[in-house]
Amino acid sequence: MTISLPTRPIGGDISAEEQQFNDLIAQDSRIEPRDWMPEAYRKTLIRQIAQHAHSEIIGMQPESNWILRAPSLKRKAILIAKVQDEAGHGLYLYSAAQTLGVGRDEMTEQLIAGTARYSSIFNYATPTWADMGSIGWLVDGAAICNQVPLCRASYGPYGRAMVRICKEESFHQRQGFEILLELMNGTPEQRQMAQESVNRWYWPALMMFGPPDDDSPNSARSMAWKIKRFSNDELRRRFVGMLVPQAEVLGLTLPDPDLTWNEEKQAYDMGQPDWDEFHEVLAGRGQMNAQRMQRRRDAHDEGAWVREAAAAYAARQSATTERVVA
Amino acid sequence: MSTTTGTPPAAGDTTAATLTSDEHGNIELGKLTLAAEVIGQGTVAPPAVAEYALWLGDDALVLAQNLGWWISRAPELEEDIAIGNIALDLIGHARSFLSYAGSASGRTEDEMAYFRGEEEYRSAQLFEQANGDFAHTIARNFIAGCFQHALYERLQGSHDETLAAIAAKSIKEVDYHVDHATQWVLRLAGGTAKSRRRLIVGFADVWPYVDELFRDEPLNDELAGVAVRQSTLRPAFDTRVAAVFAEAELEVPVGFTATGGGRVGKHHETLGPLLAEMQVLARQFPGAAW
Ligand SMILES: [Fe+2]
Ligand SMILES: [Fe+2]
Numbered sequence: 001m002t003i004s005l006p007t008r009p010i011g012g013d014i015s016a017e018e019q020q021f022n023d024l025i026a027q028d029s030r031i032e033p034r035d036w037m038p039e040a041y042r043k044t045l046i047r048q049i050a051q052h053a054h055s056e057i058i059g060m061q062p063e064s065n066w067i068l069r070a071p072s073l074k075r076k077a078i079l080i081a082k083v084q085d086e087a088g089h090g091l092y093l094y095s096a097a098q099t100l101g102v103g104r105d106e107m108t109e110q111l112i113a114g115t116a117r118y119s120s121i122f123n124y125a126t127p128t129w130a131d132m133g134s135i136g137w138l139v140d141g142a143a144i145c146n147q148v149p150l151c152r153a154s155y156g157p158y159g160r161a162m163v164r165i166c167k168e169e170s171f172h173q174r175q176g177f178e179i180l181l182e183l184m185n186g187t188p189e190q191r192q193m194a195q196e197s198v199n200r201w202y203w204p205a206l207m208m209f210g211p212p213d214d215d216s217p218n219s220a221r222s223m224a225w226k227i228k229r230f231s232n233d234e235l236r237r238r239f240v241g242m243l244v245p246q247a248e249v250l251g252l253t254l255p256d257p258d259l260t261w262n263e264e265k266q267a268y269d270m271g272q273p274d275w276d277e278f279h280e281v282l283a284g285r286g287q288m289n290a291q292r293m294q295r296r297r298d299a300h301d302e303g304a305w306v307r308e309a310a311a312a313y314a315a316r317q318s319a320t321t322e323r324v325v326a
Numbered sequence: 327m328s329t330t331t332g333t334p335p336a337a338g339d340t341t342a343a344t345l346t347s348d349e350h351g352n353i354e355l356g357k358l359t360l361a362a363e364v365i366g367q368g369t370v371a372p373p374a375v376a377e378y379a380l381w382l383g384d385d386a387l388v389l390a391q392n393l394g395w396w397i398s399r400a401p402e403l404e405e406d407i408a409i410g411n412i413a414l415d416l417i418g419h420a421r422s423f424l425s426y427a428g429s430a431s432g433r434t435e436d437e438m439a440y441f442r443g444e445e446e447y448r449s450a451q452l453f454e455q456a457n458g459d460f461a462h463t464i465a466r467n468f469i470a471g472c473f474q475h476a477l478y479e480r481l482q483g484s485h486d487e488t489l490a491a492i493a494a495k496s497i498k499e500v501d502y503h504v505d506h507a508t509q510w511v512l513r514l515a516g517g518t519a520k521s522r523r524r525l526i527v528g529f530a531d532v533w534p535y536v537d538e539l540f541r542d543e544p545l546n547d548e549l550a551g552v553a554v555r556q557s558t559l560r561p562a563f564d565t566r567v568a569a570v571f572a573e574a575e576l577e578v579p580v581g582f583t584a585t586g587g588g589r590v591g592k593h594h595e596t597l598g599p600l601l602a603e604m605q606v607l608a609r610q611f612p613g614a615a616w
């Protein structure tokens with residue numbers, strides 16, 4: 001057992017447990033559920049993990065829109081497998097959040113009541129099949145850029161959930177890329193469908209990295225706590241750098257006229273997303289906000305009698321077992 | 327210890343490498359393929375066998391299409407996943423049967439699925455029954471699973487090797503489907519008064535379509551030793567149903583028997599809209615690859 005030397009507290013006393021927490025963070029060690037943690041750290045994590053879980057669950061909807069109309073049986077199977085994975089991601093993340101002392105029912109209630117957030121990207125509509133390609137390539141792609149660093153997040157259960165999730169997300173991105181590739185290799189109408197869809201999803205996908213660094217109030221603290229490892233703008237820039245060669249392979253144009261390679265900076269110069277639109281969607285004024293919430297609420301409400309039946313049956317079964325044992 | 331939290335990693339940093347290549351920067355152009363799961367590719371089915379493969383392929387496909395609706399709408403997340411699994415299995419079975427069926431006329435699985443009209447479908451009407459509420463879905467799935475299980479068990483011994491192979495692979499998955507439905511029959515029957523009432527209604531509504539499953543057709547005479555006579559499956563079906571119903575304290579519904587006719591292209595009125603939705607995009611781009 002190591003005894004950490006007390007360091008000189010800044011502006012007051014710092015408890016031994018807080019010192020230990022700070023040390024763990026400083027050493028890049030994991031914080032585990034039984035470790036002491038500052039209340040603000042716990043709250044930040046609950047908010048972030050729950051929001052992430054909700055995003056996975058709401059994120060099933062834009063793609064489930066095409067399960068019944070998928071244009072080939074192979075695509076139908078791959079799409080079902082993908083949407084199913086997202087449900088699984090939601091489950092892993094709800095479990096991780098539960099280790100911080102919040103219940104799944106409580107989180108679900110918050111989602112349905114509209115007091116918890118989920119990623120705004122899922123408030124965009126999916127009018128065409130090509131959107132299944134754009135979501136995989138751009139939305140799952142952006143999610144991976146955001147999430148790979150989270151595999152090293154300081155909170156153990158979260159980091160470990162993210163490792164499992166990231167493995168599956170790379171499959172998601174690949175299948176999206178493939179959908180677009182098939183379309184780009186297809187008829188002129190199919191190519192047009194792909195380009196039109198990428199035009200719609202490109203900027204919203206870039207918004208997934210969050211507001212610009214100088215306008216991101218919670219980022220600095222999350223980075224100090226190593227919940228977050230890279231700034232929003234840094235991740236966004238990396239993502240675009242990754243997209244450019246892939247877009248070339250696809251033969252698609254990224255809809256940013258300002259996108260150019262800057263030899264001096266060894267990075268791409270790029271235009272800015274429409275941040276007004278970002279704030280509008282965030283405020284609930286996107287294309288599909290009401291619809292997404294309604295679907296989740298309906299599924300929850302209409303499934304209530306089924307969950308009640310399962311609970312009543314389980315209670316009766318365990319009562320019977322107890323009697324038999326006694 | 328580092329105080330440079332958040333500083334972009336230097337080139338060569340492992341995280342940077344992960345971000346730019348390993349995880350996703352390196353998209354392979356090779357196709358993701360589930361084709362390995364399709365059994366019987368390359369074998370040409372005799373016409374009568376192809377017709378029989380259509381029956382089974384259409385049953386599986388129509389049920390999978392119905393189940394696809396539940397994904398993102400199920401009573402709990404675990405059920406989104408479970409129902410998704412069942413739908414995926416059924417699509418796999420349908421792809422094998424339909425690609426085999428199509429081999430007789432040089433058509434692909436997708437031409438069979440997307441470019442046949444309602445009257446060319448050969449599904450039995452039980453599989454076409456709408457999802458209804460969760461109890462209806464469970465009642466329909468339970469009957470479908472018990473039927474398919476009894477059928478595939480026997481079809482494994484078919485003289486047609488491809489049919490036997492598809493049945494042998496599919497039965498393991500149908501085993502899980504029956505188990506899933508059985509668990510829910512028990513839970514709903516023994517849960518609350520409301521769930522029990524709904525389940526009883528669900529079974530009453532789909533039971534008229536049970537009879538059709540076990541009717542023999544002229545094709546059965548032609549395919550002795552290859553196809554399974556549906557009428558001979560009834561005892562196994564009844565035994566399994568009786569066991570589960572006894573545990574759930576349910577009674578086998580009595581009432582109507584529907585006319586049926588699915589095997590000759592007469593369908594329940596749910597099939598038209600189901601196919602219209604399934605086929606709409608494929609038919610907008612005939613000949614296109616996806
Ligand atoms: Fe996910
Ligand atoms: Fe994903």
